[in-house]
Amino acid sequence: MSVLHRPPGTPPLALQRTHTDRVIDTFGVVAETLWMRLVTSSQYAVGRKAHAREHALLLELVNREVVAHDEDVVQLTFAAPDGSPLPAWQPGCHLDIHLPSGRRRQYSLCGDPSDTGHYRIAVRKIPDGGGGSLEMHSLRVGTSVEIRGPRNGFPFVPRERMLFVAGGIGITPILPMVRAAQRLGIDWHFVYCGRNRQSIPFLAEISTWDQQRVTIRLDDEQGVPTAGDVLAEAPTDGAVYVCGPPPLIELIRSATADDRAVSIHSERFSAPPVRNGRPFEIQLARTGKVVPVPADQSALAVIKQHEPNVGYSCQQGFCGSCKVRVVSGTPEHLDGRLTEEERADSMLICVSRAKTERLVLDL
Structure with a gap:
């Protein structure tokens, strides 16, 4: 996702583009047209007109399936209680789960x-996290939850040649x-x-793909991958989509920093480091306690140490929690x-962060 300390104008949500396409080639236009035909024109229009548009829905969990051998990842499937169609979405979309x-x-x-x-998501259990994944894992079939979205901060734009890279739960x-x-018949790897x-989840599905287009790199078998390992099949003129832990994203960004022919699109599932x-x-304000926020930590990280019940979710500045x-x-x-x-008083x-030496917050 986007760098934590970013200048004004940086795209919100999860999108991080280290290189922008100089031009979308003719194939890209044709491919997007074909993509539009895969869904109805009305579905496509919903996503194109407003990524930020939210739909508040009360959905029911209708299926729970373990999708990793270590049983730490479950796929959860939600549907409307009356079986009515759900708002359309495109690859890269996410849901807000309340x-x-x-x-x-x-x-x-x-x-x-x-x-x-149906909406399907997958959740990895993180025992020492903020409790959200544990609660998600505890949901049982028949439970109703409020869902908002879908929203897209990691949009898929077809190119003639594409490399997809996933780290762990970044597969979703x-x-x-x-x-x-x-x-779409794209040349992909x-x-x-x-x-x-x-x-790693979803190995059963991945085993059904063309294995000449699939590379699985496991630390315990081949060691931690290098940039050369991950980017061996990178297109010389195309796009790389990556989702996973910060070290994987940084590895790819650093290795392609000087390559202007390839566009890099990335999404991360954890708070990025504070820069500058x-x-x-x-x-x-409620206790009068004053706490210092170091240059390399977020205000949230510090506040959680003193107010463990403070509300938060994405940790990247787009959900508003x-x-x-x-x-x-x-x-x-x-x-x-x-x-x-909202920025006038919140x-x-x-x-x-702060422009002044101290902020007094209503906490």
């Missing part, structure tokens, strides 16, 4: 956009992209990285969510 506890979490859709009756947004590439064969940060102080009222001081807004009116503490 859990019974009040937590909000974002998960990429990993099913088939042509299946208008990549799956629909590879399926779309297959349908897929690289899947993980700790071991037990930990400046230290400041936060005062918690960590919105807090500013009592005094001037925030440095680095989010892609709040309106100018901030997102997961990414935004």
